[in-house]
Amino acid sequence: MRDAVASNWIAPVGPHLDAFERELATAVEAPHALAVASGTAALHLALRLLGVGPDDEVLCADLTFVACANAVAYQGARPVFVDVDPATWTLEPNLLRQELAASAAAGRPPAAVIAVDLYGQSADYDAIGSICEEFDVPLIEDAAEALGSTYRGRPAGGFGRFGVVSFNGNKIITTSGGGALISSDGEAIERGRFLATQARDPAPHYQHSSLGYNYRMSNLLAAVGRGQLRALPERVEARRANARRYGELLSDLPGLELMPEAAYGRSNRWLTCVTIDPERFGADRDAIRLALEAENIEARPLWKPMHLQPLYSRHRAVGGEVSELLFERGLCLPSGSALEGRDLERIAAIVRRLCRAGR
Ligand SMILES: *Cc1c(COP(=O)(O)O)cnc(C)c1O
Helix, strand or coil: CCHHHHHCCCCCCCCCHHHHHHHHHHCCCCCCEEEEEEEEEEEHHHHHHHCCCCCCEEEECCCCCHHHHHHHCCCCCCCEEEEECCCCCCCCCCCHHHHHHHHHCCCCCEEEEEEEEEECCCHHHHHHHHHHHHCCEEEEEECCCCCCCCECEECCCCECEEEECCCCCCCCCCCCEEEEECCCCCCHHHHHHHHHHHCCCCCCCCCCCCCEEECCCCCHHHHHHHHHHHHHHHHHHHHHHHHHHHHHHHHHCCCEEEECCEEECCCCCCCCCECCCHHCCCCCHHHHHHHHHHHCCCEEEECCCHHHCCCCCCCCEECCCCHHHHHHHEECCCCCCCCCCHHHHHHHHHHHHCCCCCC
16 A cells, blocks of 8 residues: 555556456456456446346346345346245255246346355356356356355356456455456456446547446555455455354254355355244344344344345345245354454353253
8 A cells, every 4th residue: 555655556547456456366266357446336347248238137146235136227127036045045046947947938038147155155156157058148146245265166256257246344355445347258357447437438538439437446445455365365264263163152052053054165254144043042033133232242134135125125036935034034143354262252152141042
């Protein structure tokens, strides 16, 4: 950062931006990365680059942050929500196939599919990728929560036509706000760069023939990102250690389960999430959340499914029972990389006190 300031590259261009993009591409083992102002901006660019427009449908995992659906709406298209697999909490391949088959038969294939790597857990890309290929629908990987995770040994962010990552303040590494679009398609990334800088035509004056956006990341924040990227491996270890320790402290409690980790990958465990079966546990998710809050400890419910959002409740959904149950029972525990053993023990003790069997 000192170098960025001293060299006066306080702009959405500069050497740290170029280097950050190279280093990020290396980290996710993809040929190209474009650093932008947010993960949402990257999602929007991906859809724009795929030519998604009004009257198009885009299939999207139901259990996710609203950014996915909003990016679809920015293009005037309609998101359709597909339920998740209870074993992974990510896009359910069989439902995806069923919906793609039905829409192909109706002659109205969707313009794209957005799979989400939830809380760090990759979606099942062998299955999803081959289904999308079979129906010739482009796939976008929303890896906003999954930087540092892997699927069958390959880094999250590198699957599908486009991958999206986020450097928002709450993510595993951060530039305070930021994101990136990742692809093996160099031409698409160059076009994305053009659109992200207000689509300025090559002319000495300011001339525009396409609709562009001010979506570029600044050189100053890219310098922050370079420092953060170096810390990624240890952040992943810290988050995984949180999940492991919570497991040791809590998994004997009846009715409490940690988010399962799929055998096909290694999650960055961005957040440690649990589900609570109130009957077996003896208290419900909200009782735990409120007991933690009373001790000045913040815990949050899982993402509210998109088909239950007032903004999107009139949209089509394929299934939705799994994401509804997860929302009803799921809780994200405090998961920061700087948490210490005694913090986790204090949190776990409060959770244990609420469990019938733990009292
Ligand atoms: C955080 C997040 C985004 C959006 O990223 P921003 O950088 O906050 O715009 C998109 N999708 C998911 C799943 C996220 O968690």
